[in-house]
Amino acid sequence: MGNLSHHHHHPVDHEQFQAELKDKLNSLGYRYTPQRQQIVGLFLADEGHLTPKEVTERMESQSAAIDQATIYRSLEFFHKIGVLSCSQIGGQTVYEIAHSVPHHHLVCTNCDAVMPLDDHHFDELVEHLWQDHQFKASLTHLTISGLCGHCAN
């Protein structure tokens, strides 16, 4: 895919994002259905993490009811192709747009605060895993548990 990056509060970019996404899916033999469009639209409009349940609720409030099974399958589908990232935070499965600039999450196990962590911190590690362990790490979205500054006291 070319450049699927997006920016906040810019509907125009959202349209472009969706158009490029459609092309990407089609070129892979997938289809860009209204349901998938709506789900992606939700993540574009509503930055941040969403649980499957939250996705369902917001769909209903848009009177665009989509079957639960479809929602679960779509989230998993978008995750598989790299459009959404998936992580476990506070015991919940949450999805979010996978930015073109990868980043990771520091999650406080005490207060569930989530802090972003830039990708470059792992450059060395990835290189090492490849050179010495023959493992091609794909660090698109790592979650690191611990205690934030507040809770560490």
Add this chain to the structure above:
Amino acid sequence: MGNLSHHHHHPVDHEQFQAELKDKLNSLGYRYTPQRQQIVGLFLADEGHLTPKEVTERMESQSAAIDQATIYRSLEFFHKIGVLSCSQIGGQTVYEIAHSVPHHHLVCTNCDAVMPLDDHHFDELVEHLWQDHQFKASLTHLTISGLCGHCAN
């Protein structure tokens, strides 16, 4: 807790492990019930990852039926206090004994192969997160996705 480390194929060590675990729980105000003993026993005897379902099955085959809810709650409990580690592998939630010597997992997204990765690789990162991000990372069991040597070709 003192030293809860254990070694493979040494029932004596297992007994000691369990004894120390009982002391630890009691000192924390928890109770070491037969159900919890059996579940921990399973992980001690049967090295490796186990899903909640597998735990249930092995319990049944030992004619020591424990209610599903108790199994889920116990796994979560042991995870919370650091006796078991928990991770998502191949879309499944799996638990295993949290060794006193921490290690991590390289998981191949293609063939689900799991390779251990020593903890020391993260020493620098942990130090950096603490110094520059005021985040006290607890890297007891990290899962890194990617492709193993085989599948990378």
Add this chain to the structure above:
DNA sequence: CTCCTTATTGCAAAAATTTGCAATAATATA
């Protein structure tokens, strides 16, 4: 524009996981 292929959906049922609560039983204490 119409037809074909088949990816995807909705539905309903199954399976997995969580939760509330009364009964039970593991500890600490006397």
Add this chain to the structure above:
DNA sequence: TATATTATTGCAAATTTTTGCAATAAGGAG
């Protein structure tokens, strides 16, 4: 050792997530 406290269990119901399958509809081809 007997008793009191309350953490933990089992059960049943609720909730969440997955799965099979027939019907639908997206996208490519003519």
